[in-house]
Each structure stands twice: as C-alpha cells, then as structure tokens.
Amino acid sequence: MDLTMMTPPFNFPTETACFETLFQAKWPNGFICSRCGHRHAYQIHTRRLPLYECHACRYQNSLIAGTVMEGSRTDIRKWLHAIFLISRTDSGINAKHLSKIIRVTYKTAWLMLQKLRHAMNQAIDSDLLSGIVRVNIAHYGRPHCPIIVPHPQRQPLFIAATMKETGEPCRFKIKHLSKEYLNDGLVRRTGTQLFTEQHVDQTANVDIEYITARFSPRRFHRLLAVAADAGRWINLTFHGIGPKHLQTYMDEYCYRLNLTLRDTPVFHNMLRLSATTAAVPYSVIIQKLACSYY
Numbered sequence: 001m002d003l004t005m006m007t008p009p010f011n012f013p014t015e016t017a018c019f020e021t022l023f024q025a026k027w028p029n030g031f032i033c034s035r036c037g038h039r040h041a042y043q044i045h046t047r048r049l050p051l052y053e054c055h056a057c058r059y060q061n062s063l064i065a066g067t068v069m070e071g072s073r074t075d076i077r078k079w080l081h082a083i084f085l086i087s088r089t090d091s092g093i094n095a096k097h098l099s100k101i102i103r104v105t106y107k108t109a110w111l112m113l114q115k116l117r118h119a120m121n122q123a124i125d126s127d128l129l130s131g132i133v134r135v136n137i138a139h140y141g142r143p144h145c146p147i148i149v150p151h152p153q154r155q156p157l158f159i160a161a162t163m164k165e166t167g168e169p170c171r172f173k174i175k176h177l178s179k180e181y182l183n184d185g186l187v188r189r190t191g192t193q194l195f196t197e198q199h200v201d202q203t204a205n206v207d208i209e210y211i212t213a214r215f216s217p218r219r220f221h222r223l224l225a226v227a228a229d230a231g232r233w234i235n236l237t238f239h240g241i242g243p244k245h246l247q248t249y250m251d252e253y254c255y256r257l258n259l260t261l262r263d264t265p266v267f268h269n270m271l272r273l274s275a276t277t278a279a280v281p282y283s284v285i286i287q288k289l290a291c292s293y294y
C-alpha cells in the first residue's frame, strides 16, 4: 500500500484545530450541557482536554465524554486521521496499516478501529429497512465444490435492501446468519422472523420478500452482487477473516455504501458518529466478537 496516499486532504496542524472540529461534530448547533440542557458555557483551558463549565448548573462537560475517544490516551490528531482513513470508500483500513501510518502500536490501532466499527454497527442496526424490502441468502467464503462439499469457512449471510419503486436498491444490510437457522441449506422460518424483527421497520406498511434457497431462479442478482463485492473487499483489505469478525466488517462495508448511495460525505458523517457514540469497553468488544450473528 502506498502510504503517501493516506494523507488527509484537510489540515489539522494542532490539537486545538482538532478540538474545534470535534466541537462542531459533537455540538453542530452550539454547546448543550449534558446535564441540564443549558446552551452557554465557559471554556476551561487549564486541562489538556478542553472542559466546558455550564453557566446554569456548573457541570463541567468534557469534549470527549460520550465520544469514541473517551478513555483513550491516543492524541486526538491520530483519532481524526484514523476516522479519515476508515471513511475511505475505496479501501477502508486495517490495523497493521493504521499502526504504521499514525505511529501507534498494532494493539492501539486495532482497538481504535474496533471502537469506530462498533459505532458503525450501532448506526447500521438503528437504521431499519423499510417499504419495499428484499432479502436473499448469500455466502461469504470461497466455494469448494459448493453443491457437494461446502467450504468449512463458508458462512451464510442475509443480504437485504430497501428498494426504490424503480427496483434500485438504496439501503443495504448484510447480516451473518447463524447455522442453527439452516436446514439442508434452506433458512428456517425462525431465521427470517428474527431478521424481520431486528432489521425491518414494521410500524409502516412493508412489502418484504425472502429468497432463502441459494439457487432459486427468482434470486435477487443485484443484491447478490453487493454481497460478493463486500466479500472481495474483506479479502483484499483483511486478507480473509474468520466467522468471529465477519459481522463487524460487513457492517462497516454497508455503512460506507449506504452513505455513498445517499450522496452523503462519509468522512463528515463518520466524524459526527464518532463524536456522538460512546466508546465501547474492551471487554464488550471481546464479548461481541465471540458472538457475531445478528
């Protein structure tokens, strides 16, 4: 990878510039006290990280409280650089490259990326599919005479999308399907029910159709092509992964893709997400990786 291509196209020469950017992302309409909702504060400069003391209740609001950076000792410039790199729609970033580019240990880079991915996962899960929804079974992993002997690492997925009236998919989810919901290669009813409950907005009229047989003549080719692209991106960026990490990376892929389909700048959206999503503790990351199914 050409590391010179990894320089951000924006200028954050100082920590102060980064704090201003984070302030804008966290409070785009001006300061709001997290305790009482008051809109005016004094800035306290005596600490390395800025504090905002509320005029009304005197609560000291930390700029990084409630963000993915909370509790991290890593320089905020490195965090913003990592957010820029993970926002790249052409490649994303893996921990090995990130550690080289921003000069942190591999473990620190890995943890930063996991925290950013957790925020993406939250965003994907709270963004329910609605209206016309189409869902198709797909697979991650190289086929190995798939009709006779499935590859041991092959993982079943649901690729799902909200469709426009024109038939164009406009919002995607790819969810790792536990093998307990499969029976002779077909998805059990409990598997589709759970997906609908967790990922489809049923408060309004919804037209949902599942294709649960791999070689169905009615399969949704547009959706399957996206699942294949996501698998190729994972293999290229992370050199293939095991089932534990699959959901995390599929969510990352869909997060960027969905913003792109809405013509929304990924970096600015990711910055806002990072500034408004609480950091996930290491123990939760490990626990989550032990169970990656939807």
Ligand SMILES: [Zn+2]
Pocket: 033, 034, 035, 036, 037, 038, 054, 055, 056, 057, 058, 059
């Ligand atoms: Zn207050």
